[in-house]
Amino acid sequence: MHSEFDSEFDYLNSETPQQFEQQNQTKTPEVTNIERFWMLTGNWGEFGSYFGAGLSASLIVRAIPALIPAWVILIPAAGLGLAVYSLAVDGAAKLRSQLILIAVGTALIAGNWDAWQAWIIANSQMLILSFALIVITVGFVIAQVWSKLNNAS
């Protein structure tokens, strides 16, 4: 029952200041607004750092065409390794690896939109064919599964 004599700092019931400190530390920490601000800016700053790093790296690679073949192999490989790593670990490392994947992937796609646009235009026929094949294949598989399921029932 709450009493008007209850105090947030119940030092009067503590024999020593050390005891009061220990009791105070066992409490669930209450997040203040300023702490919330620092967590928000820190997380967005980290995301922006990864995004900016990926963007800068991709732009630098585009600026030096001789690096493109290497990076075309390196970036997917690093991305694949990071994806596997994110699935293998837990906690803060998992969150950070996923953040890196999202940030770098977003940066590669968004920061080089003009390159992707040119690539799609240049390879439009192949993409359309590929899309048709995929649609046909997926449609066929779904139809087969669906027919099997209906026959079974």
Add this chain to the structure above:
Amino acid sequence: MLANKNQPIVAGLLGASIAGIVAATALPFNDRIEYKIDNRIDSQPAWLVPPKAEFRSLERGYGGIKILLALLATGGMVTVMLIARKEGEQEPIRQRIKAYQNQAYEFGFAAESAYQMATTQTRYKKLAEADEVAFESEIETAYIESLGLDPSQQQALLTGTATLDSVSNPSDKVDQSSSPAIEPDQSIGTKMPVLTNYPSVLIYGAPGSGKTTFAEQEVKRRVLAGHRVIICDPHAAYGAWAGCEVVGGGMNYAAIDAKLEWFAVEVRRRYKRIESEPNPTFQPLTLCCDEFTNWAGRCSAASEFFQSALSDIRKAKMFGLIVSHTRTMAGLANAAGMAKLRDEALLEVELLGQQCPKTGNAVPRYEAVIKLPGMPLNKRFILQVPKLSEPTNHQPTKQDSAYLDPIARLDKNTSVDDVSDTQINTSDKPSGTDYTLPQQDTGNLANPYGKGAEGSEGSEGLDTSSALNQSLNGFLAEVIAENLPPVFADDFPLKKHERRVQLAKLVIAKNLGKQKTIYLLWGVTDGGRNHQRYVDAREMLERLMGGDNNAN
């Protein structure tokens, strides 16, 4: 309101970085060539321009700017991240420090409050102590005033177990080392006042100071002055108070109580005569109360008697002579509320005692401190009391006692002195005539009991002796008044059985009833575990009565 100066920096840097990233993302990287083909205008990088296209213009790419913005935005984002992480780590510490500061403030406030409370408590404690001291001073002043002393004067130094009361009013303690706090004034009143005609006199003093002897002298003076004197003395010795009616001997406080009630009735009777008769004359009546200290709680009428002795009895020619160990109200029948009247109406004679240096016994100092009525205690004066051996004083001797006491004479088979009327005229005549001091008769009578004791002539022979008859009448009165043990008890003064039988027959002749007679003769009552003794006593009574009838 921003709580931290890094907040706007981080916020601004984060916004700029976001803007840089947006710009670096939105701007095209490569140069583009605007061309026209089939009436359609389009722009593509150089490597996507169809060969048949018509060149129109060249659009510059922003590759360098994008890289620069991306690097700057990345740096900004890293900076924001680092600052935010650092601030996020330090913020709880700052808050704990702030909490400790608040705690310190509260501790300081609590300490200050505790200090103020302690100061207040000390102040109140001092006030309470001062109040207590003042209250004790008031009590002390009231107590000193109750003793009749002046509180403004320097009081006596008290040592050992002495109290101010015991020093100022040395009652029943004989202490040579302690002097009275208020020394009686010895310069005035060197003459002993006449006590005989004063209504109420208190004689008190330490054991051994001579109170009873002084009272005996005063009683004799009053007897000579024509007083009828009644002595109430629970410690009455054998043969003491010669010539007076003695009541209460053997610590018979019931008899004393009855005598006090009779005294009150007598007071009222005399005042009725005063009211109804012109100039009535009364014989002066003195009631001498010895050992008055012990009466409180044993005699219900003692308090009323004391009050009456201080106020009512003067006009009725009645007098009170009180002998006590102390003048305190506790020693004066515990009469509550009478202290003022005592000081105003009582003539007090304090006899001083001392310790005999040789024997260690308490002996008189032959000095008396007199306090006249209404006189303050510090105005008392000291008088020399004549020693009893001086010829002007009479001290009862053994010979006097033997002469005065009928029992002693009866038990002696030697010659018996004359028996005056005084000795046998005791309680059977409570309103008798004048009492005079017995005059010693030098003549001897032949033993009047010798023949009777032998029984040669039976009771007839006893009747021939008027002295014996009178003595037996004296015993009869004492027995009926229950001042003596039962007639056939071992400790009854008459030792000869024949005398007891004669006395028993006199008791029977009084027709007091069978139970009362048996009680007076054998001291047993009906019922209870003494029933068999009562039955035996009744048979003996019937034998006595039968023998009497036969004799008649």
